[in-house]
Amino acid sequence: MPISSRWHFAIPPISLPSYLFTSSTHPLPDKPAFIDAAKPSNLLTHSDFRLYSQRLAAGLIKNGLQPGDRVLLFSSNNLFFPVIIMGIVIAGGIFTGANPGFVERELAYQLSDCDAKFLLCGEESLEVGIKAAGKAGLGRENIFVFGDFGKESYEEKDGMKGIRSWWELLESEEVGRKFQWKEDFDPKETVCCLNYSSGTTGLPKGVMITHYNYVANSMQYRHLHELHPETPERNKKAKWLCFLPLYHAMGQTIFGAVAPKRGIPVYIMKKFDFRNMLEAVQKYKITSLNMVPPIVVMLVKSPLTKQYDLSSVIDMNSGAAPLSGEVIDAAEKLWQNGDVKLTQGWGMTEATCSLLGCDTRHDPIPNSVGELNANCHAKIVDPETLEELNQGERGEIWVQAPNIMKGYWKKPSATQETLIDSPSGVWLRTGDIAYVDSQNNFFIVDRMKELIKVKGNQVAPAELEALLLEHPEIADAAVIGVMIEEGEVPRAYIVKSGGSGNRLNAEEVMEWVEKRTSRFKWLKGGVEFIETIHKNPSGKILRKLLRDKAKEEISKNNVKARL
Numbered sequence: 190m191p192i193s194s195r196w197h198f199a200i201p202p203i204s205l206p207s208y209l210f211t212s213s214t215h216p217l218p219d220k221p222a223f224i225d226a227a228k229p230s231n232l233l234t235h236s237d238f239r240l241y242s243q244r245l246a247a248g249l250i251k252n253g254l255q256p257g258d259r260v261l262l263f264s265s266n267n268l269f270f271p272v273i274i275m276g277i278v279i280a281g282g283i284f285t286g287a288n289p290g291f292v293e294r295e296l297a298y299q300l301s302d303c304d305a306k307f308l309l310c311g312e313e314s315l316e317v318g319i320k321a322a323g324k325a326g327l328g329r330e331n332i333f334v335f336g337d338f339g340k341e342s343y344e345e346k347d348g349m350k351g352i353r354s355w356w357e358l359l360e361s362e363e364v365g366r367k368f369q370w371k372e373d374f375d376p377k378e379t380v381c382c383l384n385y386s387s388g389t390t391g392l393p394k395g396v397m398i399t400h401y402n403y404v405a406n407s408m409q410y411r412h413l414h415e416l417h418p419e420t421p422e423r424n425k426k427a428k429w430l431c432f433l434p435l436y437h438a439m440g441q442t443i444f445g446a447v448a449p450k451r452g453i454p455v456y457i458m459k460k461f462d463f464r465n466m467l468e469a470v471q472k473y474k475i476t477s478l479n480m481v482p483p484i485v486v487m488l489v490k491s492p493l494t495k496q497y498d499l500s501s502v503i504d505m506n507s508g509a510a511p512l513s514g515e516v517i518d519a520a521e522k523l524w525q526n527g528d529v530k531l532t533q534g535w536g537m538t539e540a541t542c543s544l545l546g547c548d549t550r551h552d553p554i555p556n557s558v559g560e561l562n563a564n565c566h567a568k569i570v571d572p573e574t575l576e577e578l579n580q581g582e583r584g585e586i587w588v589q590a591p592n593i594m595k596g597y598w599k600k601p602s603a604t605q606e607t608l609i610d611s612p613s614g615v616w617l618r619t620g621d622i623a624y625v626d627s628q629n630n631f632f633i634v635d636r637m638k639e640l641i642k643v644k645g646n647q648v649a650p651a652e653l654e655a656l657l658l659e660h661p662e663i664a665d666a667a668v669i670g671v672m673i674e675e676g677e678v679p680r681a682y683i684v685k686s687g688g689s690g691n692r693l694n695a696e697e698v699m700e701w702v703e704k705r706t707s708r709f710k711w712l713k714g715g716v717e718f719i720e721t722i723h724k725n726p727s728g729k730i731l732r733k734l735l736r737d738k739a740k741e742e743i744s745k746n747n748v749k750a751r752l
Contacts, residue, residue, distance in 0.1 A: 191589070191613070192580075192629050196412065196563035200405045200591050205381055206279050206370050208404045209450055210239045213369040222449050225268045226430065226456040226469045231337070233268060235449060241269065244365035245276025248358035249307070256281035259303040259383060262436065263296060263318050264311030264335045265289045265460045270435045271445045273309060273335065273355075278381045278400075279370045282306070285383040285395065286436030288646065289314050290707040296321035303383055303395055303598060309335040309355055319352070333358060376400035383598055384438045386538040386647060393649075395598030396438075396538045406541035406592035407446040409562035415451075417549040423476070423503065427453045430475045432461040432484075437645065439508055442542035443479055463487050467497040474501035481509040481645040482516075483676040485531070489519040490674075499523065505531040508543070509645040510677070511633045514555045533558045535633060539607065539617060541592040545631050557630040565590040568616075569625060572637055583624045585637055587616040639732060641670035641679050643709040648679055650732075653702065653710060660701050662686055662693040667722045667730045671714040671739050680714030682735055684722060693718075717742065 201208070210217065217235040225231035233241065249260070260277045262284065264270070277284040287299050289311055300308065300321060308327055310318035312334055322332055329351030336354065360368075382398040417423065429448055433440040435457075448455045456473050458465060461484070469475060480488075485507050488494055505520065512533060520531050532547035535558035544567075545559040553559075561567055568577050569584040578584040587609070594617075596604035609616045620638030623631050641648040650668040657666035664686035670677045683698060685691040695716035703711050717739075723731045 191566045191568045191577075192561065192625060194561040194563050194565045195629075198408070198412070198563055200401065200408060200564065202376050202401060203404065204278075204370065204372055204374075204376055204379075204400045205403045205446070206242075206275060207372065208407065209275070209446065213239075213243065214366075218452065220452065221454045223268055223271060224454060224456045224473075225337075226458045226465075226473070229456070229473070231268055233272070235452075238272065238275070238449065240362065240365050241272040241359070242275035242279050243368040243370075244359040244362065245272060245355075246280035246370065247360035247364050247368045249276065249280040249282060251360065252307075252358060254280050254282050254306060257283060257380070258306040259283045259285055260307045260309065261285050261287055261300060261303065261305040262309045262335065263287045263289060263291070263314050264309065264436075265313065266431065266435050266440075266457050267311070267335065267337065267459065268457055269335070269337075270457070271449070274382075274435075274441065274445055279368075281371060283380050283383050285385070286441075287385070288434070288436060288707060288709075290709065291317065291321075292706060293317050293320045293324065294705065295707065297324040299385060299393065300325035300327055302393075307331045307333065309333045312336050315352075376404070378595070380595060382441070384441075384538050392652060393647075394600050394603055397595040397598055398438075398541050399595050402541045402592045402594065403442070403446065405564065405590075406442055406543055406562075407450060409564065409592065410442065410447050410543050410546065411451060412563050413546040414549055424451060424453065426474075427451075427476050428473055428501075429453055429455045429477050429479065430458065430466065430469050430473070431455050431479075432458040432466050433479065433481065433645070434460075438538045438542045439479075439481075439536075439645070463491060464493055467493060467499070470499050470502065471497045476501055476503050478502055478505045480505065480507050482507060482512050483644045485512060485516060485520055486674070486676065488523065489516055494523060502529055504549075505529060506534060507531060508534045508536065510642050511535075511556070511558055517553075517555070535559065535621075535631065537619060537621075539594045539619075540588065540590065541594070544588055544590065544592075544619075554626075554628075554630045556632060557626075558633055559631060560629050561631075562590070562592075565592075567625075567631075569623065572622075580625050580627065583622055583634055586619045586621050586623050586631070588619060589614055589616050593617045641668075642677050643679070644676060646707075646709040648710050650679070653679060653681070653706070653712075656702060656705055657681060657683065657698070660693075660698070662691050663698070665722045667732065667735055668712075669714075669732050669735050669739060671736075671743060673714065673743070675713075678713040679710065680739055681712050681716045682722060682738075683716060683718050684720065685718060714739075 219234045221232045222235045223233045333355040380397045383395040385393040431444040532553045535545040536543040547553045547559040566589040572585045622635040653668045665684035667682045671680045698716045
C-alpha cells in the first residue's frame with residue numbers, strides 16, 4: 190500500500206503571480222521583502238517587488254516576448270534576482286537560470302537546448318555569456334547586462350557593441366502599475382520555470398515546472414513550518430539570509446516564493462562566503478539558517494563560528510543530501526540552551542523543490558529526512574523487479590504529488606523513463622534508495638542514480654567521462670563520487686591509450702577538465718590510472734567495483750572518507 194501524507198489541503202488553480210501578489214492592484218505592505226546584505230540601504234519592499242516585476246514584464250513584451258518564450262538569467266545572486274524571475278513569469282514567459290560558474294560550452298548548451306529568446310547576464314559573467322550566445326546563435330540585441338541599481342551604458346565598452354543594460358527593459362512606473370498579468374491558461378499545464386537537472390544520461394535536462402507545481406510546493410513547504418505553535422510570534426521577528434544560489438530550485442522556492450508569501454524579509458548575499466555569512470547573521474539578527482550539508486559541516490568545524498554571536502538563530506534546515514547524526518548533534522550543540530534544532534528535508538528539481546520535511550512541533554528524528562509533505566503519496570519499490578516493498582525494506586522512492594514536474598523539456602523518452610504511468614496515476618521515479626519506519630519517517634541510504642552532488646550541484650559522471658574521452662591520450666574513463674571531509678567530489682579512473690609509452694599524468698588530466706568545466710565539476714577526488722574499466726555485458730560501467738576500490742585507496746592514504 191502506498192504511504193500517504195498525514196495532511197491534505199486544497200491547492201488553488203491559480204498562477205504563481207496571483208498566489209504571491211493576489212492581483213496586480215491588491216494592496217501590499219511597504220515592509221522590506223528583499224535586502225542587499227552588503228548594502229542594506231538597497232532594498233525592495235513587497236510593493237516594489239511587484240511593481241518592478243510588472244515593469245519588466247511590460248518591457249519584455251514590448252521587446253517581442255511571446256507566451257511560452259524562454260528567458261535565461263546567467264548571474265550570481267542579486268537584489269533584483271526575484272524580480273527577474275517574476276517579471277518573466279508575469280509576462281507569460283518561462284524563466285530558466287544557469288550556474289554563474291558555467292564555462293562557454295555549458296552555457297551555450299543550455300541556451301540552445303531551451304532556445305532562449307533573451308539572455309540576461311551578470312556583469313561578472315558577461316564575457317562567457319557573449320561568447321556562449323554567439324555559439325548558440327542568439328543575437329546581441331537580445332543580450333542584456335544584469336547589474337545593480339544604475340542604468341550604465343555598455344555600448345561604448347570594448348566588445349560590448351549592441352549589448353544593453355537590463356534597466357532598458359523596464360517600462361515606466363505608470364505603465365507598470367497598469368500592467369495586468371493574464372490568467373487565461375491552465376496552471377496545471379502552463380510551464381513557468383525550466384530548472385535544469387543532470388539526470389543520469391549525462392547532458393542536463395530542462396525540468397518543466399508549472400504554475401500549479403510552484404504554488405503547491407510553496408504551500409507545502411510553508412505548511413510544515415507553520416505547524417509550530419509559536420509561528421505567529423516567530424514571524425514578527427523572522428529574518429532569513431539567502432546565500433544559496435537563486436538559479437537553483439531550492440533557493441528559488443524558499444527565498445523567492447515562500448519568504449515573500451509569509452512576509453519574511455530576506456537578506457540576499459551575492460555569493461556564499463562563510464565569514465560574510467556569519468557576519469550577516471550577527472549583524473542582522475538572522476533567525477533561520479537554510480543550508481546544504483557542506484555549509485553545516487563548515488559551521489561545525491570552522492574556528493570562525495565561535496567568533497560570532499549567532500544567538501538570534503532559532504532554527505536550522507538542511508537539504509540537498511542527508512547529514513550524519515554526528516554532524517547534526519555537533520551543529521545543535523553550538524547553541525548552549527539546546528533549543529535550536531536542525532531539521533532535514535529532501536526533494537529534487539523534478540519535484541519543484543521539496544517532497545519531505547519535518548513536523549516543526551516535534552524534535553526531528555535522528556538521521557531521518559522527514560515525512561511526506563501535504564498531498565503527497567509514496568511507495569518503496571524494488572528497482573529491479575518494480576514490485577512494491579513492505580515498510581522497513583530498502584528500495585527506490587516513487588512519489589505522486591501536485592508538485593511533480595510536467596516532464597523534461599523536449600525529452601519525451603527521458604520523461605517516460607522517469608514519470609511512470611500506472612492505473613493508480615503517474616509516479617515519479619526518484620532514483621534514491623530509502624526505507625520508511627513504522628511512523629512513516631524516511632531514511633535515505635543510497636542513490637541509485639549515478640549523479641554526484643558537489644555542494645548541492647549535480648555532476649553527471651557521463652558528462653565528465655565524455656569530456657575525458659576527448660583527450661587524445663585517454664582510451665577509457667570512469668568517474669565516481671567519493672566522500673572527503675569537504676563533501677562529495679568527482680574522482681576519475683583513466684585507461685591510457687598507446688600503452689606504456691604514454692606519459693600522461695594526473696595533473697594533466699585535472700587541467701584538461703578544469704579548462705573545460707565549472708569548478709564544482711573538477712576532479713577534486715583525484716585521478717587514478719588503471720589497466721581496464723570493468724563493464725557489464727550491456728556496456729555499463731560497474732561503478733560499485735570502482736567505489737570499493739576508491740574506498741580502499743582513500744583509506745590507505747589516511748583521508749577521512751565515506752562512500
